[in-house]
Amino acid sequence: MQPFDYVVPKSHAEASALLVEGAGIVRPLMGGTDLLIRMRGGFVRPERVIDLKGLPGMCDIRPGEQGWLVVGAACTMNQVALHPLVQQHYDLLAQACNAVASYQLRNRATVGGNICNASPAADTAPALYCLDALLEICGPGGARRAPIAEFFLGPGKTALRPGEFLTAIHLPPAPTDACGVFSKLGRTKIGDISMVSAAVLVDYGLPIADFGFTETRTSHTRQSTIRHVRITLGAVGPTPLRATEAEAALALDPSPEGVKRAADLAAAAARPIDDIRASAAYRRAMVAVLVRRGIEAALAPSSSVLRPASAGGAA
Ligand SMILES: Cc1cc2nc3c(=O)[nH]c(=O)nc-3n(C[C@H](O)[C@H](O)[C@H](O)COP(=O)(O)OP(=O)(O)OC[C@H]3O[C@@H](n4cnc5c(N)ncnc54)[C@H](O)[C@@H]3O)c2cc1C
Structure with missing residues (x-):
């Protein structure tokens, strides 16, 4: 070197x-x-x-204002995945962090580095798109925030301007009645970069979480109307891609036929390429499979979506 x-x-x-x-x-x-x-x-x-890791706040996870959660850009995958507030309110992000490589690598790899690398296959990105994350960026002109969807410009390209760097990821208040599922397909079961990934978030529209809440709901039904759906695909385009037509279709019709239609629309939204990991045709076919399975898991009556906060809530 x-x-x-x-x-x-x-x-x-x-x-x-x-x-x-x-x-x-x-x-x-x-x-x-x-x-x-x-x-x-x-x-x-x-x-x-x-080395930006030692700057103040870079390794902290803390409640922000008005129910937001702030994740320092240098928090490691394991730190995020194991944090009680993330586990309770942003399980989709915990799943994505846990899907990165091996436990050892997750002790070192950061969520901010995963985003700034701007790989279309970055495993945390689909979850952060679904959660409507805002990125906090520091630069010569001070701090600014940008939606994650505006940050990814193409493979290896971000919206960072000269002198800017990522300091934190801000997560909006989590819906208490939502279920998220992240799935990825690599060439091996662990430790491989995704050749396809998909995050699905189905929100049933009950009140948003408060980090101090102590409600312990024991039964949960899937009778309520879907408020919104988010579906984001990884590794099948130059940036992570929201499958908005699939989202709208599922929100209107969550029947088994509607689920299949949404999965097909997600596959149609993919813009995959052939590369050493997989062919474009295989990737597109697998988008439909991952999205269908993700939706089915998110809609399943047994999906656990509401977890009581630990005493005191904030960590
Ligand atoms: C064996 C192996 C397996 C892997 N498996 C996966 C996987 O399954 N899923 C996956 O998504 N990734 C995987 N990766 C890729 C990598 O581990 C992740 O992208 C990781 O999250 C990067 O974080 P980092 O902190 O190591 O970033 P770094 O390597 O430190 O930085 C990554 C890039 O971002 C820039 N950068 C870093 N911090 C900032 C900042 N604050 N502001 C602006 N720019 C910044 C750096 O200059 C660099 O270009 C794997 C890597 C290896 C080596």
């Missing part, structure tokens, strides 16, 4: 200034599970890497 300088900034402003002054030769570093491998392979050759 080409030698490089390793810099640990003390403040957000210093980090941003270092990124601006070294444009083209400087790269941000989090867990390094993407960056260091690309550096070792000679695909990128930064002269300096800026």
